[in-house]
Amino acid sequence: MLALILTALLAHPAAAQPTGAALMPPQVAARQVAPPHVAPGTTYNPAIPTPTDALGFALGEHPVRHHDLLAYMGTLDRLSDRISVEEIGRSHERRPILLLKITSPANHARLERLRTEHLARLEAGTEAPADAPVFVWANFGVHGAEASAQDAALATVYHFAAATGSEIDTMLDRAVILVVVVLNPDGHALRVSRVDRFSGEAGVSDPAHFQHSGWGEARVNHYGFDLNRDWLLLSQPEARAWVGAWQRWVPQLSLDHHEMGSNSSFYFHPGEPRRVNALITRRQTELAERIAGYHSRALDPDGVLYYAEEGFDNFYIGKGSTYPQVNGGVGILYEAGTAAGGAVEGRNGLRTYAENIRLQFRANLAAVTGAVEIRRDLTASQTAFFRQARANARAAGPAAYVVAAPDDPARMQRFLALLSTHGVTAHALSETIEVGGKRFEAGRAYLVPTDQRQAAMVRGIFEAPKSFEENVFYDVSAWTMPVAYDLDWAALEPGAFRPRLLGERARGVFDLEPAPTAVLAEGPYGYVVRWSDRAAPRVAGELLRAGLLVRAASAPFEAATPSGPVAFGRGALFVPTAGQQMDATTLHALMSRLARDGGAQISPIVSGRTPSTATDFGGNKSWTTITRPEILLLFAGDAPRMEAGEAWWLLDHEMGLPVTLRRASDLSRTELSRYTHILALGAVSSGWSRAETEALARWTRGGGVLIASGAAAQWAQRSLATETGETAAGSASPSARPAAARAPAPAPDGNEAKTSEQSQARPAQPPRDRRDFDRMEAGETEHIIAGALFKTDLDPSHPLAFGHTDRDLAIMKVGTAVLEWPQDDAYAVVARYHEAPLLAGYASRTSIARVAGAPAVTATQRGTGTLVLFADNPTFRGTFPGTERLLLNAIFMNRHIRAPRAPDLSDDID
Numbered sequence: 089m090l091a092l093i094l095t096a097l098l099a100h101p102a103a104a105q106p107t108g109a110a111l112m113p114p115q116v117a118a119r120q121v122a123p124p125h126v127a128p129g130t131t132y133n134p135a136i137p138t139p140t141d142a143l144g145f146a147l148g149e150h151p152v153r154h155h156d157l158l159a160y161m162g163t164l165d166r167l168s169d170r171i172s173v174e175e176i177g178r179s180h181e182r183r184p185i186l187l188l189k190i191t192s193p194a195n196h197a198r199l200e201r202l203r204t205e206h207l208a209r210l211e212a213g214t215e216a217p218a219d220a221p222v223f224v225w226a227n228f229g230v231h232g233a234e235a236s237a238q239d240a241a242l243a244t245v246y247h248f249a250a251a252t253g254s255e256i257d258t259m260l261d262r263a264v265i266l267v268v269v270v271l272n273p274d275g276h277a278l279r280v281s282r283v284d285r286f287s288g289e290a291g292v293s294d295p296a297h298f299q300h301s302g303w304g305e306a307r308v309n310h311y312g313f314d315l316n317r318d319w320l321l322l323s324q325p326e327a328r329a330w331v332g333a334w335q336r337w338v339p340q341l342s343l344d345h346h347e348m349g350s351n352s353s354f355y356f357h358p359g360e361p362r363r364v365n366a367l368i369t370r371r372q373t374e375l376a377e378r379i380a381g382y383h384s385r386a387l388d389p390d391g392v393l394y395y396a397e398e399g400f401d402n403f404y405i406g407k408g409s410t411y412p413q414v415n416g417g418v419g420i421l422y423e424a425g426t427a428a429g430g431a432v433e434g435r436n437g438l439r440t441y442a443e444n445i446r447l448q449f450r451a452n453l454a455a456v457t458g459a460v461e462i463r464r465d466l467t468a469s470q471t472a473f474f475r476q477a478r479a480n481a482r483a484a485g486p487a488a489y490v491v492a493a494p495d496d497p498a499r500m501q502r503f504l505a506l507l508s509t510h511g512v513t514a515h516a517l518s519e520t521i522e523v524g525g526k527r528f529e530a531g532r533a534y535l536v537p538t539d540q541r542q543a544a545m546v547r548g549i550f551e552a553p554k555s556f557e558e559n560v561f562y563d564v565s566a567w568t569m570p571v572a573y574d575l576d577w578a579a580l581e582p583g584a585f586r587p588r589l590l591g592e593r594a595r596g597v598f599d600l601e602p603a604p605t606a607v608l609a610e611g612p613y614g615y616v617v618r619w620s621d622r623a624a625p626r627v628a629g630e631l632l633r634a635g636l637l638v639r640a641a642s643a644p645f646e647a648a649t650p651s652g653p654v655a656f657g658r659g660a661l662f663v664p665t666a667g668q669q670m671d672a673t674t675l676h677a678l679m680s681r682l683a684r685d686g687g688a689q690i691s692p693i694v695s696g697r698t699p700s701t702a703t704d705f706g707g708n709k710s711w712t713t714i715t716r717p718e719i720l721l722l723f724a725g726d727a728p729r730m731e732a733g734e735a736w737w738l739l740d741h742e743m744g745l746p747v748t749l750r751r752a753s754d755l756s757r758t759e760l761s762r763y764t765h766i767l768a769l770g771a772v773s774s775g776w777s778r779a780e781t782e783a784l785a786r787w788t789r790g791g792g793v794l795i796a797s798g799a800a801a802q803w804a805q806r807s808l809a810t811e812t813g814e815t816a817a818g819s820a821s822p823s824a825r826p827a828a829a830r831a832p833a834p835a836p837d838g839n840e841a842k843t844s845e846q847s848q849a850r851p852a853q854p855p856r857d858r859r860d861f862d863r864m865e866a867g868e869t870e871h872i873i874a875g876a877l878f879k880t881d882l883d884p885s886h887p888l889a890f891g892h893t894d895r896d897l898a899i900m901k902v903g904t905a906v907l908e909w910p911q912d913d914a915y916a917v918v919a920r921y922h923e924a925p926l927l928a929g930y931a932s933r934t935s936i937a938r939v940a941g942a943p944a945v946t947a948t949q950r951g952t953g954t955l956v957l958f959a960d961n962p963t964f965r966g967t968f969p970g971t972e973r974l975l976l977n978a979i980f981m982n983r984h985i986r987a988p989r990a991p992d993l994s995d996d997i998d
Contacts, residue, residue, distance in 0.1 A: 662711070
């Protein structure tokens with residue numbers, strides 16, 4: 089039988105085409121004679137093992153596993169006096185992230201002095217001496233699926249360790265090269281496992297082969313975060329590790345290695361000339377153009393296809409090639425057309441893994457060569473950047489920003505940690521002040537002066553631009569961080585600023601630190617947990633897992649404590665001492681540990697009577713017993729990422745809540761009755777059948793809480809939002825709805841697009857305007873909201889808003905999706921967009937008009953269950969504590985939600 093199959097395959101015309109390396113075009117095959125780690129004309133020290141010696145195979149033949157990469161870097165560290173290795177952090181899966189410091193032995197002997205002198209000059213704004221080395225940083229592997237962007241690190245480090253001759257000696261005398269391997273070890277490990285699992289001996293370059301898939305899952309980290317968006321946000325430990333290391337050195341040139349689609353060639357910066365952040369100077373772009381010349385000279389002899397100034401921009405400051413530029417340096421992005429699982433066919437011929445490694449290595453070497461040759465210009469540009477940014481801050485704009493989070497110290501500490509990691513100086517506020525009608529208390533608020541070395545970074549973090557040279561964005565158009573953190577904040581103008589307002593320097597912490605000296609008095613009647621603290625849901629989860637009775641307040645109240653009355657807001661948890669399956673001594677020990685480690689304020693209670701009306705602890709009107717959540721998180725594809733991953737990170741990593749993960753496509757094979765909450769976030773619902781939809785409707789009516797966002801929320805509103813649970817238009821699929829029932833999308837000229845029925849009812853009309861073809865991209869994106877900060881009006885009395893005290897809440901808006909107004913419940917809109925909602929970023933007038941005043945978050949009762957819908961992602965990139973709170977409240981406070989007992993007829997009263 090096997091012989092017959094082989095005969096048939098060989099007889100088929102397609103079988104005559106060679107696969108694997110034999111498919112390689114002649115010019116590519118000729119370039120691959122030398123191994124990828126060898127630079128032309130270079131002699132290498134035979135005492136230093138090559139990557140082939142260490143791995144047992146040539147670079148590009150197989151993916152390099154993380155432990156083998158670490159072992160090789162350790163070997164080079166031991167054998168080369170040019171290299172020292174430092175572990176700077178660990179991933180979620182506990183894999184090390186390494187920083188390699190590469191320079192001449194003479195520089196190694198004085199390396200710490202070189203670093204501190206460099207930083208001191210930047211702080212003082214003084215020029216560097218002629219013999220000062222240039223500092224070059226290289227990122228490898230921020231996206232785990234981008235193979236050559238990881239494995240090129242081995243070729244690069246080997247070259248600097250083993251190359252011999254006067255040229256490399258001069259280069260290492262004049263440069264300190266800082267290499268990070270790898271930035272995303274968990275994604276890297278996932279990609280390697282997938283490639284090895286589905287690779288065969290013969291090699292398959294067919295793009296449809298499963299070995300070449302899974303790019304999205306391996307691109308991200310363990311929790312599904314795109315780490316190349318986290319340079320600014322610092323939500324993940326990997327980014328905190330490498331940004332902290334970057335700020336310890338503040339290099340003049342940073343190199344950021346990536347891959348893109350197989351049909352593309354090879355890209356390097358500078359990027360789109362009209363899409364540059366206003367904080368980046370023209371001089372920095374000119375230097376990027378000069379470095380590009382070195383790339384061209386290195387790649388032209390081999391006839392490599394490449395391009396620059398197209399497709400990629402330098403606007404969002406949280407990317408690896410843009411972040412260095414708002415910190416005074418030059419950033420270079422590299423993008424190679426991916427070879428996926430090893431070799432893959434594309435429009436430009438066969439893409440091979442080995443050839444991409446060679447491209448990344450050669451480009452890196454060319455950039456370092458250029459940096460050495462123009463080091464005086466790079467150094468002078470960086471010094472001038474910081475000096476000018478500081479002068480600009482003194483000449484115009486606020487003298488400082490004042491920030492506070494009085495109801496959540498942990499959130500404030502996270503924000504201070506973000507500032508200090510970016511090298512931004514903040515101080516405790518030494519005197520109580522009032523700014524813009526807001527009162528900021530001494531000791532509970534902080535000042536960030538703008539006259540500091542990181543003046544440009546302060547602007548990048550605090551400013552809220554709304555107009556741009558070109559309204560096309562590769563990523564989000566706004567990221568004003570105090571808004572994202574839902575802080576109280578204001579700009580302090582020069583006339584109101586006084587140096588004596590600056591108290592002690594503040595640094596903050598990302599993760600809650602235990603307070604071992606804290607002592608919690610015994611609560612003879614019970615204990616209350618303040619709900620506004622970020623860690624309160626973590627505490628709630630522990631209490632419920634311990635089997636304790638826990639009640640939540642729906643109204644503010646005061647409680648009697650050993651030290652007197654203490655005020656608490658909505659959502660506060662009460663844990664009675666009596667009636668528990670735990671004795672008073674054990675309960676006090678548990679509450680003491682949670683007060684020490686949990687990060688939430690816990691107060692002992694001495695009486696069940698409260699001064700407030702209808703809030704005594706045994707009452708029914710203002711108190712509801714909460715139950716232990718059993719959470720099911722549905723995700724699309726092979727692993728949670730983006731919205732699903734961000735929610736998983738929040739619930740699991742941040743709040744310690746167990747979460748069951750399951751593919752959305754497995755819904756029909758899932759026993760829903762086990763779960764109290766189901767999360768369907770983003771585009772996970774498009775493939776569900778009518779039977780699956782009806783099963784979800786029955787589960788919700790039976791007491792379940794369905795939480796949906798984005799496309800899934802719109803689907804749920806159409807398909808599940810009726811009391812009977814019958815699907816709208818008889819189908820769960822959005823595409824099956826009649827055209828007349830769908831809201832038309834905005835046309836490029838701002839007019840409403842016509843439905844298909846309308847289009848057929850009248851003859852085609854000529855376009856109302858005429859535009860040049862080369863402006864098509866700008867026209868296509870005119871009404872797209874790529875990511876802007878929108879203000880909503882929040883109902884702070886709603887159970888989903890417990891912990892919030894004011895009505896303003898910022899949401900990251902991506903796209904123009906909104907929710908429909910609930911028809912049967914006037915109390916169901918938790919938050920709606922303001923009539924003038926744009927806080928920062930770009931949105932066209934048409935897009936704003938489409939969103940203004942519409943519901944952003946709704947919560948409706950269906951049977952004994954609840955349907956919680958978010959128009960936008962409440963956990964966007966792990967950086968929006970305000971909207972994260974709404975999701976957590978949907979987990980713990982849903983029992984407070986109810987429908988009105990009778991229709992509200994107040995509008996009919998004359």
